[in-house]
Amino acid sequence: MPTYQLQNLTVRHLGASPAPALQAIDLTIEQGEQVALIGPSGAGKTTLLATLSLSHKPAEGSFQAFGVDPWALGEAARHRLRAQLFLAPQTPPLPPRQRVVTAVLAARLPQWPVWRALASLFKPADPQAAWQALSRFNLGDKLYSRVDRLSGGERQRCGLARLLLSPAKALLVDEPLSALDPALSELTLTTLREEAGARGATLICSLHQVDLALSHFPRIVALRDGRIEFDLPRAQVTPQMIAALYQGEPPAASKPPHDDAMAVKPGVGACL
Numbered sequence: 001m002p003t004y005q006l007q008n009l010t011v012r013h014l015g016a017s018p019a020p021a022l023q024a025i026d027l028t029i030e031q032g033e034q035v036a037l038i039g040p041s042g043a044g045k046t047t048l049l050a051t052l053s054l055s056h057k058p059a060e061g062s063f064q065a066f067g068v069d070p071w072a073l074g075e076a077a078r079h080r081l082r083a084q085l086f087l088a089p090q091t092p093p094l095p096p097r098q099r100v101v102t103a104v105l106a107a108r109l110p111q112w113p114v115w116r117a118l119a120s121l122f123k124p125a126d127p128q129a130a131w132q133a134l135s136r137f138n139l140g141d142k143l144y145s146r147v148d149r150l151s152g153g154e155r156q157r158c159g160l161a162r163l164l165l166s167p168a169k170a171l172l173v174d175e176p177l178s179a180l181d182p183a184l185s186e187l188t189l190t191t192l193r194e195e196a197g198a199r200g201a202t203l204i205c206s207l208h209q210v211d212l213a214l215s216h217f218p219r220i221v222a223l224r225d226g227r228i229e230f231d232l233p234r235a236q237v238t239p240q241m242i243a244a245l246y247q248g249e250p251p252a253a254s255k256p257p258h259d260d261a262m263a264v265k266p267g268v269g270a271c272l
């Protein structure tokens with residue numbers, strides 16, 4: 001059974017301009033596939049990931065996750081379905097005063113009874129698991145740091161460590177590299193792909209770094225102006241297609257010149 005089946009899907013943002021954020025989206029993603037979403041700013045990548053995580057209700061078209069239409073389910077059943085999906089947003093919503101260990105273990109809250117979730121706020125239930133997840137992103141030394149003392153890139157990796165602890169079968173990751181240097185970018189994508197592969201989870205990741213999308217992901221879905229421009233195995237994606245997709249707005253390089261690396265960081269860190 002596919003993880004997702006979307007047919008002729010339209011998604012609008014409430015109160016936004018009449019042009020939909022996504023339109024005529026046909027997309028089938030099989031369980032265990034690893035897919036990169038690319039496209040210029042405003043193309044609809046975040047909206048698509050939010051729709052796949054059941055945060056946006058489509059306006060039109062057909063949407064199925066794990067073979068069911070989530071929006072035809074009652075609230076409780078949809079909530080259970082949501083527990084199968086994990087969205088790691090570009091700016092993870094981490095409580096600023098919380099310790100990293102608590103924030104990471106929060107990924108397990110949906111599996112725990114209320115008493116255990118509350119107890120974990122005072123004494124982390126499984127710090128070893130949090131440390132292991134953080135270590136896979138080179139962040140083990142921040143286990144007991146406060147979230148608001150982390151840099152933008154550290155916070156982003158803290159959000160990804162949560163993903164490792166969630167039991168989800170679909171891992172949805174929005175721009176995981178925006179605050180990371182090239183070495184950490186490689187480590188992060190490799191870790192995400194290994195994790196998804198090891199547990200047979202579907203991985204869908206939006207990226208501005210087209211070279212990394214092509215080197216790490218077998219399937220590339222390109223969005224522009226809310227529509228799918230192409231959906232192809234990476235071997236069939238040509239430089240001409242990439243140039244047409246970005247039309248004058250060059251895709252981000254994964255290896256910025258040294259001076260640019262500093263210019264990228266501050267904007268992303270200002271997240272909470």
Ligand SMILES: Nc1ncnc2c1ncn2[C@@H]1O[C@H](COP(=O)(O)OP(=O)(O)OP(=O)(O)O)[C@@H](O)[C@H]1O
Pocket residue numbers: 013014015016021039040041042043044045046047048
């Ligand atoms: N909360 C919102 N309210 C209204 N319109 C929105 C909202 N979020 C996004 N949009 C609009 O929806 C469209 C798609 O935006 P989206 O954030 O999905 O693009 P994106 O490809 O993820 O862009 P970026 O690469 O810059 O993150 C854009 O036209 C954007 O202005």
